[in-house]
Amino acid sequence: DIQMTQSPSTLSASVGDRVTITCRASQSVSNWLAWYQQKPGQAPNLLIYKASSLHSGVPSRFSGSGSGTEFTLTISSLQPDDSATYYCQQYNSYSTWTFGQGTKVEI
Amino acid sequence: EEQVVESGGGLIQPGGSLRLSCAASGFTVNTNYMAWVRQAPGKGLEWVSVIYPGGYMYYTDSVKGRFTISRDNSKNTLYLQMNNLRAEDTAVYYCARDTGRRRGVDVWGQGTTVTVSS
Numbered sequence: 001d002i003q004m005t006q007s008p009s010t011l012s013a014s015v016g017d018r019v020t021i022t023c024r025a026s027q028s029v030s031n032w033l034a035w036y037q038q039k040p041g042q043a044p045n046l047l048i049y050k051a052s053s054l055h056s057g058v059p060s061r062f063s064g065s066g067s068g069t070e071f072t073l074t075i076s077s078l079q080p081d082d083s084a085t086y087y088c089q090q091y092n093s094y095s096t097w098t099f100g101q102g103t104k105v106e107i
Numbered sequence: 108e109e110q111v112v113e114s115g116g117g118l119i120q121p122g123g124s125l126r127l128s129c130a131a132s133g134f135t136v137n138t139n140y141m142a143w144v145r146q147a148p149g150k151g152l153e154w155v156s157v158i159y160p161g162g163y164m165y166y167t168d169s170v171k172g173r174f175t176i177s178r179d180n181s182k183n184t185l186y187l188q189m190n191n192l193r194a195e196d197t198a199v200y201y202c203a204r205d206t207g208r209r210r211g212v213d214v215w216g217q218g219t220t221v222t223v224s225s
Contacts, residue, residue, distance in 0.1 A: 034211035036152075043201055043218055044152065049211035087152055091211070094140055095165040097154035 002026050002090055006100035013107065019075040021103045023088035028068045032092040035064055035073045038102075039084045047086075048073065075105075083107045109133035109214050111185075111202045116219030123192050127219055129185040129202030134214075137180045140205040142212070143187045145198035145221075155200070156187065160207065169195075192223045 003026040013019050023033065031051040036044035046055045048064035051071055061076045075082055088100040115127040127143070129136075142157040156166045156176040164176050175188040185202055200221055204214035 032209060036212075038152075043215035044212075045215070046211045046213050049213075050209060053210070055211065055213065085151075089152075089211070091205070091209070094157060094159065094205070094207070095163075096167075097142065097144075097157065099144075099152040099154065102151040 001096060002029060002092065002098050004088055004090055004098050004100040006086075006088055006103050008103060009101065010104045010106065013078050013105065015078055015080060015107060017078045019078050019082075019105065021073045021086055021088075021105075023066075023071045023073070023100050025069045025071075025090055029090040029092035031067045032090060033064070033066065033071050034089045034091065035062075036087045036089065037082075037084045038087065044087065078105075078107060080107055109204070111204065111214055111216040113200065113202045113216040113219040116200065116221045118222045118224065119192055120225050121193060121223055123223070124188070124190045125192065125221060127187040127189065127200055127202075127221070129187075129216060131183050131185065131204070134204070135180070136178050136183055136185050136204075140207050141176075141178065141185045142203045142205065143176065143185075144201045144203050144212075145196075146201070146218075147195075147198040150198075153198075158185070189221070192221075194223050197221060197223045 033051045035048040038044040052064045143155040199218040202216040203212045
């Protein structure tokens with residue numbers, strides 16, 4: 001099974017900072033990688049799909065890049081509303097979905 | 108608006124059974140990849156099971172033989188039958204939709220809580 005590893009586990013930054021989260025796959029997932037934001041007590045929300053495509057309605061300060069085994073999620077200018085936990089997910093195969101362990105972003 | 112609403116969670120003793128339901132609106136469950144994803148208290152997201160539009164079903168190893176995913180097309184509802192429940196199954200269970208167009212999971216329910224405890 002494909003394993004997904006995120007780093008860091010926790011990140012503290014200030015409003016306006018540029019923030020980068022990394023997600024590594026144990027084997028290539030091509031560009032079938034999504035990013036989700038989850039706030040406490042809420043369901044996850046899709047931010048990025050196919051590694052770099054912005055989901056409808058998601059602010060443009062969010063961006064994704066990468067392919068194969070290494071991916072990044074970047075928040076270009078951190079906002080107070082971005083305080084949340086972020087998860088990557090590979091969907092190279094629909095028979096097994098795998099999430100990263102999450103990165104908590106504190107402001 | 109496309110949405111799903113889960114129900115059926117609750118407190119259950121170890122070894123017991125529970126059936127979760129996920130009622131969809133705004134789209135049809137049988138033309139999408141429908142999945143259950145759970146989140147144990149204070150932990151990350153864990154994929155549990157998925158059912159393909161064609162009916163293929165897949166499960167994470169820890170629930171194989173105990174959980175069964177199914178759907179009722181006439182009710183446009185997804186189910187998760189959970190048998191022989193264990194303490195480690197305690198989690199919020201989310202119903203989720205992937206269109207299969209490789210655009211990620213774009214519809215999530217609010218979740219239903221399952222607590223396995225004596």
